Amino acid sequence: MVTVIALLAVALPWILLRHEGPEEVVEKYLQALIDGDGAAVREHMSPLEGALGTALSDAVLAATRGGIADFTIDRVHLRGTAATVVVTLRSEREEHRTVLALSARAVGPFAPVVWEMAPVQFPTLNVSPLTGTDALIINGQRLAIPEVEYTERGANRVGVVLQVLPGSYTIELPPAQPPLVSRTRVVEVPPVLGRWYSGLIDVDYGLTxxxxxxxxxxxxxxxxxxxxxxxxxxxxxxxxxxxxxxxxxxxxxxxxxxxxxxxxxxxxxxxxxxxxxxxxxxxxxxxxxxxxxxxxxxxxxxxxxxxxxxxxxxxxxxxxxxxxxxxxxxxxxxxxxxxxxxxxxxxxxxxxxxxxxxxx
CATH class of the missing domain: 3.10.450 (Nuclear Transport Factor 2; Chain: A,)
Structure with a gap:
């Protein structure tokens, strides 16, 4: 009897005091993405070595069109304090399935269980701007980028890797004096959360x-x-x-x-x-x-x-x-x-x- 009471003391907080389950947490996060909530986006971003997160600024998110428009939660898998949620993400153009991971955390023995999402890896754009460029224009927003520096070992970068959300992106160099004119590249990032890489996107100037x-x-x-x-x-x-x-x-x-x-x-x-x-x-x-x-x-x-x-x-x-x-x-x-x-x-x-x- 004592053993049963002890087990109930441990199990009841997980069973009765859980507020938001994995499904609710994922729904809340995905809705924040649709609404362009920059804070929620950046809070769950998985950093990628060598990548810049400047394209996830509030200004770029507000200017980005054609992103995730709708979603459906297909399945929820629970195993102890771990969960995976399978969702279908939709844009105006296409749909893709994504798996999001969560883990449960208890603040105390009788505190509500909190489900937290694991960091989310975002799609990346690999942009190769003209040598000497210190900025890019992404969806009309100017983003500073590291300049290329040449040493005896070569250049410090070949391209600029940007973490982005699904959507349509126009990429160009800052305006220049004639006869140079900016050449706009358009990239469509599909509705995925996870590993997705663009090819090398050359960005340079054209002539009038x-x-x-x-x-x-x-x-x-x-x-x-x-x-x-x-x-x-x-x-x-x-x-x-x-x-x-x-x-x-x-x-x-x-x-x-x-x-x-x-x-x-x-x-x-x-x-x-x-x-x-x-x-x-x-x-x-x-x-x-x-x-x-x-x-x-x-x-x-x-x-x-x-x-x-x-x-x-x-x-x-x-x-x-x-x-x-x-x-x-x-x-x-x-x-x-x-x-x-x-x-x-x-x-x-x-x-x-x-x-x-x-x-x-």
Missing amino acids: PSAEAQVRSTIRSEIRDCARSTSPRPAGCPFFAALPAGTIGTWTVTELPEIAYTGMFGDVFRFQGKGLVAEYTVRVPAPEGGAGEAPTATTTLLPVGQRGEGSRAEVGRVEASAEAGDVLVTSTLFGTSITLGPDGYELTDWHYAATRLVVE
Whole structure:
């Protein structure tokens, strides 16, 4: 009898004096997330080494749309003083299942049992801003970030990891002076609480439409200059005809490329061109016994020439020789590096070029 009374003395507080169970605690927490309660969000956040929690500020939470809109508690598992709650979280776009852990704590032998949630791991965004950036604009809110510092061992960071709640995020750099314009990246974080990582999100500046037009004009002018060469392999140019040294001919650009801005690397603007079609008409074949090239179906990487340290890929059939009047049609994909100098935009190198022979 004494044993039974003793057991009841220990068990009754857990059975009769429990106020909020695991289900009620989780419901209260999830509703706080939906309501944008920043204090509740940060109170249960599981810190992640190297990650910043600044995107969980009240201002960012208030500006974030498309987050958790509704939830359903599917199951509650109790085992002694531990519990897991399985919930389905919904946004306007999708739904996902999440498991939250809790533990029970008694303040005293006759005090109510308190169920407490374990720290919650939030989704993370891995942002790679332009070197030298000390701030990001997240959903219209400016967030300070550590600057990149270079030492003999390299940079102190590659990207900035931000802990966030589910929702839609616009990410951009602070406004800059023309011709630079901020490029907005949009990331949709699904309704999950737990491990979720974005890919690397590059954030840099673009160019104004007028500046892009100037760059395209510069690239096309360089292509026309290349077409003045009589060599099948114009030095420092993106296109070529795989013919023996000593061949003399004329180039004709029949289709100018589509040129698109791809991003910044330091103070260099990167552009890509595709659909450049050029014809090489042989006027004087290479001398007899000249160094020909064996046909190959492989891709060969060669230095582009005078500009930079790019690479050139030869793709497809390679001609060993040609007769006067033969016409070789080439199609080229290329990338260029552009800088802004005192006299305007300058092409510093063709950092890659892939040319294939068009066989008709």
